[in-house]
Amino acid sequence: MPGFLRDFFNRNGFGMGIAILGLVLFWTIGLIILPQLSMLDFSFRPNLPPPEIGGPKDVYTLENYKYLIYGPEGGSQSYNAVDLRVFFRTLIAAVCVTIFNLIICYPIAYYLGQSKGNHIRIFAIMLIIPYWINEILRAFALRIIFGETGVLNTLFVGLGIWDTPFDFIRNDIALYAGLGYAYILLMIFPMYNVIESLDGNQIEAARDLGAPWWRIHWRVVIPYAKPGISSGCTMVFMLSAGALAAPQILGGPSSLWFTQLIYQQFNDNNDWPQGAAYAIVLLVTCILFVLAMMRLFKVNMGDIGK
Structure with missing residues (x-):
């Protein structure tokens, strides 16, 4: 053994x-x-009616992957512009959500990790309690807040900040806010777990040597918190790219998410091989992107697993 x-x-x-x-x-x-x-x-299988599955036509093919790039045969365009645009927009949006979460959550994690007292426990509980509610219900609550007759528009119109309600849904502000809020704990607590173990004497020593706050964080706190930052960013990016409920509920007419295309292939078109190919492309692309970012920022798998 x-x-x-x-x-x-x-x-x-x-x-x-x-x-x-x-x-x-x-x-x-x-x-x-x-x-x-x-x-x-499934992704390498043709879409056949049930009686023909396992028959002579049920052979491996690359047509499902070609469809993502070139679209249907005989189409008006030389490539599948709609699906490819949605695919890359989803990845870019997931990166933006991850960066947004990192900027918002880092000060919170630092405050939780370096402060002492019972009020920290109360603050942590206040962060956790909203997540006792189902993700779909929270998404609908955000839609009410960001709607044309929602809380924000009612408040801002009443204060005279703008004359007519602003469409947060169509401008994707509600979607990005909803995705950022959905995974905020997955960013905060990995960083908190690392920063909590940081010796405060290192920060005090840097301060005594005259280092400004931004340099203390850049040279002391952030390098030490790199495992938590990498772990949180990985989880938020992967989950944002693969989100379905928030884009369905909070997304505008022009904010189609790639997971919605996958859902349509599986459930609306009943084309499981095509949906599986789309899902595999999204999964592999996200993994390769994460590995590339780990190499760029010199993060290894052991840092993420800490």
């Missing part, structure tokens, strides 16, 4: 160790790997 397994069973006992390993393997293999492999297999 390998040494790490021997240590694992010595710490947890044989029965509990087997139970933990079984649950981890079931979660990893049964709920993640096998469904993704099934999706990958």
